[in-house]
Amino acid sequence: xxxxxxxxxxxxxxxxxxxxxLQLPYEVHQTNVFAGEGQTSEFLSVNPNGKIPVIKDTETGxxxxxxxxxxxxxxxxxxxxxxxxxxxxxxxxxxxxxxxxTIGPMFGQRAHFTxxxxxxxxxxxxxxxxxxxxxYKLLDEFLMGREYFLNDYSIVDIAHFGWLFTAVxxxxxxxxxxxxxxxxxxxxxxxxxxxxxxxxxxxxxxxxRKDLVAQPx
Numbered sequence: 685x686x687x688x689x690x691x692x693x694x695x696x697x698x699x700x701x702x703x704x705x706l707q708l709p710y711e712v713h714q715t716n717v718f719a720g721e722g723q724t725s726e727f728l729s730v731n732p733n734g735k736i737p738v739i740k741d742t743e744t745g746x747x748x749x750x751x752x753x754x755x756x757x758x759x760x761x762x763x764x765x766x767x768x769x770x771x772x773x774x775x776x777x778x779x780x781x782x783x784x785x786t787i788g789p790m791f792g793q794r795a796h797f798t799x800x801x802x803x804x805x806x807x808x809x810x811x812x813x814x815x816x817x818x819x820y821k822l823l824d825e826f827l828m829g830r831e832y833f834l835n836d837y838s839i840v841d842i843a844h845f846g847w848l849f850t851a852v853x854x855x856x857x858x859x860x861x862x863x864x865x866x867x868x869x870x871x872x873x874x875x876x877x878x879x880x881x882x883x884x885x886x887x888x889x890x891x892x893r894k895d896l897v898a899q900p901x
Contacts, residue, residue, distance in 0.1 A: 686710040686758075689730060689738040691717055692885035694846035695751040695788070699737045701842050701880030702755055706762040710739075714884040751846075752780045755839040765839045776840050779826075779833055783843045787823075790815050791847050795854055798894050809894060816856060824861035831870060845871050853887045 686703065688710050690696035703710050715721045715736050722734040731738045731749045739754050740747045741761070748754045759766040767773050794812035797805055823844070826833060833840040848868055851858070858864050871877055881887075 685742045687713060687740040687742060689713045689715045689727065690736050690884055691715055692887050693717075693736065694791075694850040696737045696846075696884075697849065697881045698751045698842050698846040699739065699754050699758075700883040701845065701877050702758050702765070702839060704876035704880045704883075705842070705874070706758055706764055708758065708762060712884040718888070750784075752784045752839075752843055755843060756780070759839050765837070765842070767834055767836070767838065772834050776834050776838060779840045780843055783840070783847070787819060787844060787847050790819060791851060791856075794856070795850075799854060799890050799892075804894055816851070820858045820861050820864060824858075824864040827863035827867050832867065837871070837874075841867075841871050842877075845877065849881055850887060854890060855893055 686708060688699060688703070690699060690712060691714060700712075715727055717734070717736055721727060722731075722736065728734055730740070730747060733749065735749070737751055737754060738747065738749050739757070741757075746757075748757045756766070766776055790812060793808070794816045797808040797812055801808075832838065833844065845868070848858070848864075849872070852868075858868070
């Protein structure tokens, strides 16, 4: 059994998707970090960084933070969704690091400056929108001639799907990248994925996106 602290967010949905795919038993403690619940003394005792998701393996007492570390822990626990062949395994590790260090932060900054920020900063908007397009193109190239990022469906797909699903929710289309779009539709059709993105809640309603074209640059 796992205890999951999470909220409706790209990183949170990664974990609920994986738990559903792996059919591991879990209970959810909804933790709305946007409302300050990540800063309570109770939650900080679980994760001093004050961020979700967090899991506790009630069998061992192990607490894991950082979404891709959690994905690796769950895959290892179940013996599924991560290849064992060395070349594919290390390609999977590489892509998990890439998602955590590049896709998440760059898509997050794009969302911040085009949706969340109270101040309009045209330079930042242009920078991160263009970087998002560059990364779409790169992901499309990674998927050329293949159905998934590795030889089979894995936690690498789950890690990326969390952020691509959020990008669609925010109105950042990647329809012109056929490999990426086909992969997104393929992964999004999986029952565990469709359920996972609703637990413990869907993505929040967001303010209107700022129009980059209308801003002086």
